[in-house]
Amino acid sequence: xxxxxxxxxxxxxxxxxxxxxxxxxxxxxxxxxxxxxxxxxxxxxxxxxxxxxxxxxxxxxxxxxxxxxxxxxxxxxxxxxxxxxxxxxxxxxxxxxxxxxxxxxxxxxxxxxxxxxxxxxxxxxxxxxxxxxxxxxxxxxxxxxxxxxxxxxxxxxxxxxxxxxxxxxxxxxxxxxxxxxxxxxxxxxxxxxxxxxxxxxxxxxxxxxxxxxxxxxxxxxxxxxxxxxxxxxxxxxxxxxxxxxxxxxxxxxxxxxxxxxxxxxxxxxxxxxxxxxxxxxxxxxxxxxxxxxxxxxxxxxxxxxxxxxxxxxxxxxxxxxxxxxxxxxxxxxxxxxxxxxxxxxxxxxxxxxxxxxxxxxxxxxxxxxxxxxxxxxxx
Numbered sequence: 230x231x232x233x234x235x236x237x238x239x240x241x242x243x244x245x246x247x248x249x250x251x252x253x254x255x256x257x258x259x260x261x262x263x264x265x266x267x268x269x270x271x272x273x274x275x276x277x278x279x280x281x282x283x284x285x286x287x288x289x290x291x292x293x294x295x296x297x298x299x300x301x302x303x304x305x306x307x308x309x310x311x312x313x314x315x316x317x318x319x320x321x322x323x324x325x326x327x328x329x330x331x332x333x334x335x336x337x338x339x340x341x342x343x344x345x346x347x348x349x350x351x352x353x354x355x356x357x358x359x360x361x362x363x364x365x366x367x368x369x370x371x372x373x374x375x376x377x378x379x380x381x382x383x384x385x386x387x388x389x390x391x392x393x394x395x396x397x398x399x400x401x402x403x404x405x406x407x408x409x410x411x412x413x414x415x416x417x418x419x420x421x422x423x424x425x426x427x428x429x430x431x432x433x434x435x436x437x438x439x440x441x442x443x444x445x446x447x448x449x450x451x452x453x454x455x456x457x458x459x460x461x462x463x464x465x466x467x468x469x470x471x472x473x474x475x476x477x478x479x480x481x482x483x484x485x486x487x488x489x490x491x492x493x494x495x496x497x498x499x500x501x502x503x504x505x506x507x508x509x510x511x512x513x514x515x516x517x518x519x520x521x522x523x524x525x526x527x528x529x530x531x532x533x534x535x536x537x538x539x540x541x542x543x544x545x546x547x548x549x550x551x552x553x554x555x556x557x558x559x560x561x562x563x564x565x566x567x568x569x570x571x572x573x574x575x576x577x578x579x580x581x582x583x584x585x586x587x588x589x590x591x592x593x594x595x596x597x598x599x600x601x602x603x604x605x606x607x608x
Contacts, residue, residue, distance in 0.1 A: 263289075263290075263291060263294055264294065266285055266288060266289065266290035266291070267290055267291055267292075267294035267295040267296075268295070269285055269290070270282065270285045270286070270290040270292065270295040270303055271295040271296065271297065271302075271303050271306065273285065274295070274303045274306045274307050274310075274315060274319075275306050275310075277310060277312060277315070279312075279314055279315055279318065282303075282315060282318060282319070283318060286318070286319075286322045291323075292304060292319045292322050292323060292324035292325075293323070293324060293325050293328060296328075296330070299330055299331050299332075300329070300330035300331040300332075301330050302324070302325070302328050302330070302336070303319055303324065304316065304319045304320070304324040304325070304326070304328065304336045305328075305330065305334070305335075305336050305339050307319055308336045308339040308340050308343075308348055308352070309339050309343070311343055311345050311348065313347060313348060313351065316336075316348060316351060316352075317351065320351075320355050326352055326355045326356050326357045327356070327357060327358045327361060329361065329363070332363050332364045333361070333362060333363030333364045333365075334363050335357070335358070335361050335363075335369070336352055336357065337349065337352045337353070337357040337358070337359075337361070337369045338361075338363065338367070338368075338369050338372045340352055340381075341369045341370075341372045341373045341376070341378060341381045341382075341385065342372055342373075342376045342378070343378075344373075344376070344378035344380060344381050345381075346380055346381060346384050349381055349384055349385070350384070353388055357369075359385065359388060359389060359390045359391075360390075360391060360394075365396050365397055366395065366396040366397035366398075367396055368390070368391070368394050369385055369390065370382060370385045370386065370390040370391065370392075370394055370402065371394050371396060371402060371405065373385055374402060374405050374406050374409065374411060374414060375405060375409070377409060377411065379411065379413060379414055382411075382414055383414075383417065386417065386418075386421060389424070391424045392418045392421035392422075392423065392424070393423060393424070393442070395447075398447055398448045398449075399446065399447035399448040400447045400456075401442065401445050401447070401453070402418050403415060403418045403419055403442050403443075403445070403453045404445070404447060404451065404452070404453045404456045405456075406418055407453045407454075407456045407457040407460075407462060407465050407469065408456040408457065408459070408460050408462070409460075410460065410462045410465065412464055412465055412468075415453075415465055415468075416468065418442075419439055419442055419443075419472065420435065420439065422435065422438075423438050439472065439473070440473065443469065443472060443473055443474045443475070444475065444478075446478075449480055449481055449482075450479065450480035450481035450482070451480050452474065452475065452478045453469055453474065454466065454469050454470070454474040454475070454476075454478060454486050455478065455480060455484075455486055455489060457469060458486040458489045458490050458493075458495070458498055458502075459489050459493070461493060461495050461498060463497055463498060463501070466486075466498055466501060466502075467501055470501065470502075470505045476502055476505045476506055476507045477506075477507055477508050477511060482513060482514065483512075483513035483514040484513050484517075485507065485508070485511050485519075486498075486502055486507065487499065487502045487503070487507040487508070487509070487511065487519045488511070488513065488517065488518075488519050488522055490502060490519075490531070491519035491520070491522040491523040491526070491531055491535065492522040492523075492525075492526060493526070494523065494526040494527070494528030494531050495528075495531065496528060496530035496531045496534055499519075499523075499531050499534045499535065500534050503534060503535075503538045509535050509538040509539055509540040510539070510540055510541050510544060512544070515546055515547050515548075516544070516545060516546040516547045517546055518540070518541070518544045518546075518552075519535055519540060520532065520535045520536070520540040520541070520542065520544065520552045521544065521545075521546060521550070521551070521552050521555060523535055523552070523564075524552035524553070524555045524556040524561065524564055524568065525555045525556070525559065527556065527559060527561035527564050528564075529563045529564055529567060532552075532564050532567055532568070533567060536567065536568075536571045542568050542571045542572055542573040542574075543572070543573060543574050543577065545577065547580075548579055548580045548581075549577070549578060549579040549580040549581075550579050551573065551574070551577050551585075552564075552568055552573065553565065553568045553569070553573040553574070553575065553577065553585050554577065554579060554583075554584070554585045554588060556568060556598075557585035557586070557588055557589040557598050557602060558585070558588035558589060558591075558592065559592070560589070560592050560594070560595045560598055561598075562597040562598050562601065565585075565598050565601050565602070566601055569601060569602075569605050575602050575605035575606050576606065585602055586599065586602045586603065586606070589602055
C-alpha cells in the first residue's frame, strides 16, 4: 500500500496538459534505478500485492531484472504462490516465460510441481517451452512425475511433451513413474506415441516403441522393471512382466530383478518373478545369488520360494560365504533350519576358514542357531 501511495503522489501532476512528445513510461531507466525498481518488484511479488506490482510496472520496473541471488524471477515467485492474476500481469508486462534460475528451473516447472493445471495452461499458451531442462536434465514432464502430479503430467503429455524424456543419468520417464508407483502414468507413458521433430508420431509402430521403453537402461543398467522391483511396486511389476519386460535383465553390476526382490525380502515379487521364469540360481559378478541375499535378509517366505524353485543352498560367493553361513552369522534361526532341511552343508567354510558354527558362536544370544548347526554336524 505504501508503494501505491508513492506512485499516486508521483503522478498527481498528470492533470496538466502533456507536452507534444512525452517520454514513454517504458523509456530506459538508469541502471541503478532499474535495479532498485526490480528489487522492489520482486519483494512485492513475494508479498502478493498485485496493486503494488502494477504500480511498479507502470513506473518502468523490468520483470526480467527482478530476480534473487538464485536467479528466481518475479514470474517464478508468482507461479510458486499460485497467483494467476499476478502471473498474467507479469506476462503482460513482458516477463520472459522461459527464463531459468541458476539451476535451469523455469516457471513452467514451478507450476507443474504445484500441480496447478490452470497455471500450466496459461504458461503454455504464452509460449512456455515444454522441452527445457534443468541442471539435472529434468524437463517439466519429468518434474510432474517426480512430484506425483498426475493431472499435470497428463496435461503436458496432451500438449506434446516427450514421453521418452530422460535425466542426465539416463533415468527414463517410465522408470521414474514405475519407481514412484504411479500406475496410471506408467501405463500411459508406456503406450504413448513417440515424438518426432514435428511432434507426435501416431504412425510409429507402437509395439517396437513399447519394447524399446521396456528394454531401456539408465547409466547403472537398470530397466523399468529393476526400478519397480527395488521399490516393491507389485502391481506395476506384474504389468511390466505381462507387457514383455526381460525378467532376467542384468544391471551393470550383474544384478537381476530377482536378486533385488530377494535382498528386499519381498516374497510376493520373488514369487511373481519366479513364475515368469526368473533364474533362481543366477549370480552377480562376485557370485552373489538370490538365495544368499534372502538368507542375509532373513525373510523365510522368500527363502522358501527360492528353495521351491530349486535354488542351490550351497552356492557361495567368491569369498566362500554360503546362504547358511550368512543366516547363521545373523541369527536367523528359521532360515538356518530351512536351509539345513534343503541340504545346506553345515561344514562349508569361508575363504578365511570360518564355518557357519564359528560365525554363529560370535553372536550373542544365538543359542538356537548354534544348536541347529551342532545337530546337523552330528548327523
